[in-house]
Amino acid sequence: MRAFGYVRPRATEEAVRAAATPGAAYVAGGTELLNLMKDGVQAHDRLVDINALPLNDIEVLPDRIRIGALARMAEVAAHPAVRTRAPVLASALLNSASPQIRNMAAIGGNLVQRNRCGYFRDSGFPCNKRQPGSGCPARSGHNRMHALFGGSEHCVAVHASDLAVSLQALEATVLTQGTAGARRIAFAEFYRLPGDSPQVEHVLRPGELITGVEVPTGALAARSRYLKLRDRESFEFAVVSVAACLTQRGGRVREVRLAFGGVAPLPWRVPEAEAVLRGRPLDGASLAAAADAAVRGARPLAHNGFKVELMRRALTGVLTELGRQR
Numbered sequence: 001m002r003a004f005g006y007v008r009p010r011a012t013e014e015a016v017r018a019a020a021t022p023g024a025a026y027v028a029g030g031t032e033l034l035n036l037m038k039d040g041v042q043a044h045d046r047l048v049d050i051n052a053l054p055l056n057d058i059e060v061l062p063d064r065i066r067i068g069a070l071a072r073m074a075e076v077a078a079h080p081a082v083r084t085r086a087p088v089l090a091s092a093l094l095n096s097a098s099p100q101i102r103n104m105a106a107i108g109g110n111l112v113q114r115n116r117c118g119y120f121r122d123s124g125f126p127c128n129k130r131q132p133g134s135g136c137p138a139r140s141g142h143n144r145m146h147a148l149f150g151g152s153e154h155c156v157a158v159h160a161s162d163l164a165v166s167l168q169a170l171e172a173t174v175l176t177q178g179t180a181g182a183r184r185i186a187f188a189e190f191y192r193l194p195g196d197s198p199q200v201e202h203v204l205r206p207g208e209l210i211t212g213v214e215v216p217t218g219a220l221a222a223r224s225r226y227l228k229l230r231d232r233e234s235f236e237f238a239v240v241s242v243a244a245c246l247t248q249r250g251g252r253v254r255e256v257r258l259a260f261g262g263v264a265p266l267p268w269r270v271p272e273a274e275a276v277l278r279g280r281p282l283d284g285a286s287l288a289a290a291a292d293a294a295v296r297g298a299r300p301l302a303h304n305g306f307k308v309e310l311m312r313r314a315l316t317g318v319l320t321e322l323g324r325q326r
């Protein structure tokens with residue numbers, strides 16, 4: 001690993017100033033960043049350790065929960081208000097990584113973790129995300145875990161965060177602080193598709209700090225669920241996952257939100273499938289129609305066509321379970 005400088009500011013403004021210089025990066029739990037630096041995938045001149053900043057709080061307000069960027073994944077998953085008012089969020093976190101990592105890793109770091117494409121993480125291969133213009137071996141190579149939607153000829157990696165899938169369905173807001181001031185970014189606007197610049201994954205400006213996320217609570221958030229399908233039961237990224245929020249009235253769907261993980265470079269909302277379900281009973285016909293709508297436009301690669309059927313089954317499974325809940 002290359003030598004780098006290290007600072008540990010105690011105030012948010014000081015941290016933002018320290019990270020504004022080129023080559024600087026924030027470090028929270030370090031469970032992602034340090035691995036990437038050790039593997040030579042990323043190099044930084046200065047690490048700004050944000051663990052002394054006052055960003056740990058989980059604040060329960062009447063209509064939302066505000067979660068500090070430094071709250072740990074395990075802590076958020078165990079919080080009683082998160083478990084009862086936004087169970088999809090608690091479940092997405094509990095289905096992420098291992099207990100040790102969840103105790104260490106913070107909410108902000110989880111949201112900007114890099115993808116798990118093996119070519120990206122092995123500096124022996126070219127990769128447009130690591131080195132723009134060098135090529136994308138995943139397009140013709142091993143692409144079982146790659147995208148069905150939203151990829152480009154430059155990159156087909158999927159987003160790795162389970163938390164992000166739940167926040168997409170919950171229509172959360174990302175709170176940030178930069179040298180130009182504070183921003184509130186709607187979750188749907190936070191991530192970027194790869195297009196011809198796959199190295200740019202989100203709309204954070206250089207040195208901009210995530211200070212927290214705000215999760216609206218209410219009937220939809222309270223009746224929500226996360227289903228993660230993976231190759232083994234523990235310690236594994238999603239092959240396909242789905243976050244769902246549902247309300248019903250008179251035996252029919254009143255409102256529904258669905259976001260998939262493991263299928264696109266960002267947590268993938270399926271508004272067409274949601275529209276199919278509104279006003280209909282949750283029966284076999286409406287679930288099949290919603291599943292058709294969710295997978296319409298999928299563009300499988302050589303090895304990931306099986307994910308289309310997994311998406312259909314995940315959608316059916318998660319909504320059937322939610323439909324049974326009183």
Ligand SMILES: Cc1cc2nc3c(=O)[nH]c(=O)nc-3n(C[C@H](O)[C@H](O)[C@H](O)COP(=O)(O)OP(=O)(O)OC[C@H]3O[C@@H](n4cnc5c(N)ncnc54)[C@H](O)[C@@H]3O)c2cc1C
Pocket residue numbers: 025026027028029030031032033034050069095096097098101104105106107108109110111112113160161162163208209210211235236237238
């Ligand atoms: C074996 C293993 C299995 C895993 N499995 C899963 C899984 O199943 N699901 C899943 O979702 N994740 C999984 N992960 C990823 C894990 O959740 C992330 O490593 C972790 O959430 C990153 O958080 P951190 O605080 O350690 O981030 P760090 O490593 O400290 O930082 C990660 C990135 O975020 C930036 N950053 C950190 N905080 C902020 C902030 N407040 N504002 C702006 N930028 C910031 C850093 O500069 C860095 O670029 C796994 C990781 C490992 C090692």
Ligand code: SF4
Pocket residue numbers: 115117118119120126127128129130135136137138139154155156157198
């Ligand atoms: S899919 Fe993206 S991350 Fe993977 S090799 Fe191609 S450019 Fe790199």
